[in-house]
Amino acid sequence: MDVRIPLSNVILSIAFLSIYAAVNGQTPGMANKQESASMAKIVEGLASDITPYGSIRIGFGFSERGEAGVSNNVPRVGIEFEHPILNEEPDKFRVVSRIEFGLDLVSRDETIEFTPDPGQRFSQAGDAVFTRLGYIGLAYGDFSFVFGKNNAVYYTYAASVADKFLAFGGNALGVWNAGTDGGISGTGRANQSAMFTYEGKRFKVGVQGQMRNISDNSTTIDTYGFGANYTLNDLTLGVGYNKVVDGVTNPEPNQSVDGDESLIFTVSYAMDRFTAAASYAFMNKHEKIALDDGDFFYNADGMELYLKYVFSPSLKWHVASGFSYINPDSDQNLGDFDVKFGLLELAYMFKKSSYIFIVSKLEASQDREGNDSEDSIYGLGIRFSF
Numbered sequence: 221m222d223v224r225i226p227l228s229n230v231i232l233s234i235a236f237l238s239i240y241a242a243v244n245g246q247t248p249g250m251a252n253k254q255e256s257a258s259m260a261k262i263v264e265g266l267a268s269d270i271t272p273y274g275s276i277r278i279g280f281g282f283s284e285r286g287e288a289g290v291s292n293n294v295p296r297v298g299i300e301f302e303h304p305i306l307n308e309e310p311d312k313f314r315v316v317s318r319i320e321f322g323l324d325l326v327s328r329d330e331t332i333e334f335t336p337d338p339g340q341r342f343s344q345a346g347d348a349v350f351t352r353l354g355y356i357g358l359a360y361g362d363f364s365f366v367f368g369k370n371n372a373v374y375y376t377y378a379a380s381v382a383d384k385f386l387a388f389g390g391n392a393l394g395v396w397n398a399g400t401d402g403g404i405s406g407t408g409r410a411n412q413s414a415m416f417t418y419e420g421k422r423f424k425v426g427v428q429g430q431m432r433n434i435s436d437n438s439t440t441i442d443t444y445g446f447g448a449n450y451t452l453n454d455l456t457l458g459v460g461y462n463k464v465v466d467g468v469t470n471p472e473p474n475q476s477v478d479g480d481e482s483l484i485f486t487v488s489y490a491m492d493r494f495t496a497a498a499s500y501a502f503m504n505k506h507e508k509i510a511l512d513d514g515d516f517f518y519n520a521d522g523m524e525l526y527l528k529y530v531f532s533p534s535l536k537w538h539v540a541s542g543f544s545y546i547n548p549d550s551d552q553n554l555g556d557f558d559v560k561f562g563l564l565e566l567a568y569m570f571k572k573s574s575y576i577f578i579v580s581k582l583e584a585s586q587d588r589e590g591n592d593s594e595d596s597i598y599g600l601g602i603r604f605s606f
Contacts, residue, residue: 270301276602281598296321299319302317314358316364319354321351323349364415367415371408372402372407372408373446375402378486379393379501382497385563398507398517404474405464412431413429422451424448428444434466443462444462457486458488461482464480464481478505481504498524516554519548519549525542527541537567540564544560545558546559557587558585560584561583564579574604579600
């Protein structure tokens with residue numbers, strides 16, 4: 221039985237009746253039956269517009285050198301709200317809002333990183349609960365216009381197609397760039413953004429701008445970007461672009477570097493039990509490496525591949541594989557430095573969007589001298605979504 225709405229009714233009922241009592245100098249029991257019925261109807265209507273959700277995600281992994289750890293796998297809880305402005309046309313003008321919190325359920329482990337979101341550590345800043353998303357806006361039909369912290373159009377309509385692994389992955393296309401959640405540059409969970417989107421049956425497109433005002437050369441629009449995709453039968457083609465306008469030469473952690481720019485092309489194919497997706501990104505000063513004289517933002521190409529096959533008659537079991545690769549431009553003088561690893565995943569879906577899985581991250585990344593820079597990791601995880 222789905223108890224989400226009744227639970228919301230209870231919470232909202234207490235809140236509304238408490239406010240009513242405070243304003244009218246009454247206890248809830250003093251209100252007449254007609255007023256109580258009217259209040260209950262309002263509460264029930266509002267509660268039906270609320271959709272709470274969550275996902276508890278934890279993994280255990282060990283490296284090829286024998287180091288082990290238990291880690292978060294980006295657990296989160298949130299609430300979505302959508303309320304019609306015109307009762308006679310509920311599917312037309314609507315208020316839309318969402319807030320999502322990330323959870324630090326276990327102590328962070330510096331050796332075993334069991335997450336498909338490299339920017340989680342930056343965004344949580346050591347807090348047990350931290351904001352992942354938070355926005356409000358208006359929608360009309362397939363159009364929407366929202367303000368706040370939201371998944372970037374660069375990610376939503378392009379880069380996300382190959383970011384489908386239950387653990388690891390998702391870090392070769394400049395989404396969560398330079399060790400952040402992509403909130404500053406605008407490619408990940410964009411901070412202080414305004415987004416206009418259209419989501420039709422086949423064609424989807426979005427444009428965004430950020431108004432952050434965090435550097436001396438801030439402009440009205442500090443970053444801008446767009447993303448779009450088009451689906452024809454089983455094939456989807458996508459493109460995304462993002463550019464920083466207010467970059468500085470030597471950025472602080474909450475600033476972007478001058479010249480930060482990303483362009484991505486994606487293709488995905490899904491039919492029956494088989495899914496394939498590939499992405500290729502051109503990045504200018506979008507990722508960074510720590511050198512002896514400070515951080516260096518480099519130009520690079522990035523690519524990701526994702527392959528999945530559901531092999532059981534019950535559609536519960538799937539196997540997936542792929543790779544991620546960041547290749548700096550040869551004129552960046554970074555020697556043999558690169559980021560590359562393969563992924564293997566075997567998973568069982570015991571409930572919609574809930575899995576038990578095993579995964580291997582097979583590292584081949586190198587430092588500037590050509591030595592292995594990362595350890596391969598093997599892990600077991602569970603994801604329970606509600």
